[in-house]
Amino acid sequence: MFASVDEDHIKCLIEEKDSKSTQRTIKRSVNLFRSFLTQKNINQEFESFLKDQLNENLRLFFVSIRSKSGDNLKVTSLQSIKYGLSKYLKETCKIDINDPEFSDCKKVFKAKVTDMKKKGYGSIVHKPPITQEDLRKLYNSDSVVFNINTPCGLQMKVWFDVMFYMCRGGRENLRYMTKSTFGVNTDSCGRQFVFQAVDEADKNHSVDGTPDDTIGEGRMYAQPGNVMCPVASFKKYLDKLHLKLDALWQRPLDSYLESNRVWYCRAAIGKNTLGTMMSAISKLGNLSNMYTNHSIRATAVTALDDAGIEARHIMRASGHKSEASIRSYACRLSDPKKREMSDCLSGVLGSRDDQKENENVALEDITMEELDAIFNDSTFSEVPTNQEKSVESPQPLNLLNLNSVPTNVSSMGINVYPSLNNCVVHFNFVPPK
Structure with a gap:
């Protein structure tokens, strides 16, 4: 048996093989290069350029590009633009800008990156992990944000639990989760746990991955007797979802009774709302920082590393493909450690606070x-x-x-x-x- 397909369907499959973020990067990079060529009164159809002509224009492009305000770009932004152009040229024109014919372009790009780092444009702003004080605010039994007796509070808590225990970050694939994405099971010790039942493709696990690659083997175990038990919250959330909508993240009802069977609408939450969920939680909870979704993953990985869990085991839960990625979280200093180090140095200088004096x-x-x-x-x-x-x-x-x-x-x-x-x-x- 074979399905009938047409060229439009094949074209759509090819276009969707890359993630949405990769497609945006390629489109932005190509548009910027065309704008540069137009400003220089050069034919913007660079796909027809010879390699030496393309090499010369790319060399000038990387040196002259600026932000809309006229400032230098961050090093990571420049590298992203180069990646987008490189991928586009390789797939569209079968041209690899890493070939020897583009040696001048590579030298200029490297020199530009070095110069930008010297001027302070090479720093990377990491997403901060959530502090212990802020976590206690959220998971206090009297918490307003994670009030499991309200539709919004229950949803926010379950969303945070899933992101935290499964070491997820960002907004990737959140909009496409369904009621069957996660399942509930019992291990050999009789403890219930939530696990990811459906595999998915993300930026770290594409079509080129090996069969052993995983998007995460993390589990969220029950905490009997705890009113904030993550498994109990998850099961309650599933019971309150709209029966005729398969999406996992549904819009809460504006008005409800606690005894109602359904607490959510027959409408899914948008990807932008899900992508900024942690920022909304930070604002509602009056937390010390405006955290992002990725802060949850940074918190989970940092906590596991501090507890002495081996990097290779953390990778299996978080879905990272290299230990270097794990170390990038582990090498960061927490706020308590920064305070401790500052107080230690202050003690050496003799400048102590009133209490110590x-x-x-x-x-x-x-x-x-x-x-x-x-x-x-x-x-x-x-x-x-x-x-x-x-x-x-x-x-x-x-x-x-x-x-x-x-x-x-x-x-x-x-x-x-x-x-x-x-x-x-x-x-x-x-x-x-």
């Missing part, structure tokens, strides 16, 4: 009256010695009643009664302000 007040700077005020109500339990084991409940002693301190001082220091043996005692004196 107060903790280091010398004993001789405190008057006897202040010491009496500090320890007036303090009592210490006497630890019985081997000879005193018959004593069941030792009476508390005021060891630091300064009025009872003997005046005799030997070469070993002040003799305080009763004596303390084999002890280390630390006192932090904070004078009253």
Whole structure:
């Protein structure tokens, strides 16, 4: 049996073999190069150029390109434009700009990138992981954002859970998820978990991938007894979806009753709304940063690395194709570590905060009256010695009643009664302000 196909169908398959982002990159790169040629009064149909003519124009193009505001582009933007042109020329004109005939173009491009890095245009802005404080705000049982008793709150929590436990990032394929994309199963220990049941193609796993490639083997296990259990939330969300729509992410109803069977419309959420979901959560939760969807993946990978999970295992959950990608997350400094390092350096310089200065007040700077005020109500339990084991409940002693301190001082220091043996005692004196 064979299906009937026409040329339009074949053409559509060829056009859709690349991801949407790759197609946008190619289109933008080609349009920019045509605009450059038009401005130079050169025929913009560069597909008919000879290699030496194409080499010369590409060389000038890479040097002269600027942003709309007239500033230099970021290095990553320039590399993206080169990638788009290279892919277009290779597929359309069978020309590879990495061939020896384009050596001048390659030299100029490399020199341009070096110059841009020297001027500060080579930095890469990584998506920050979500801080522990912000995560606690979201997963607090009283959280308004992740309120599982409302359609919006339940959906946002389930969406975040799926993104976090499956180590997903960005907006890729979110719009095409269905009720069967994820499944619920039970392992050999009797614990329920959510897993990705349907494979998908993404930018890291295309048609050229090997059979062993995976988009992710992460699991989201149940937490019995926890009101924020991710599996319980997921099952509740599936039960509340509209029966006649297969999309996983459906629009919440404007009005509802908690006892209603359906909480969502027969309409799917748009890709732009899904693509900015974490930003909406950040705003609603009044978080410390305006996070993006990719921040969730950065948080998950960083947490797994901090916990000592091997990079090769993280790759199987996150879908990364190289350990270098994992290390790019692991090498970043968290906010607590940055604070710790700064405080450490401040300590070396002697510039400490008020609290640490107060903790280091010398004993001789405190008057006897202040010491009496500090320890007036303090009592210490006497630890019985081997000879005193018959004593069941030792009476508390005021060891630091300064009025009872003997005046005799030997070469070993002040003799305080009763004596303390084999002890280390630390006192932090904070004078009253």
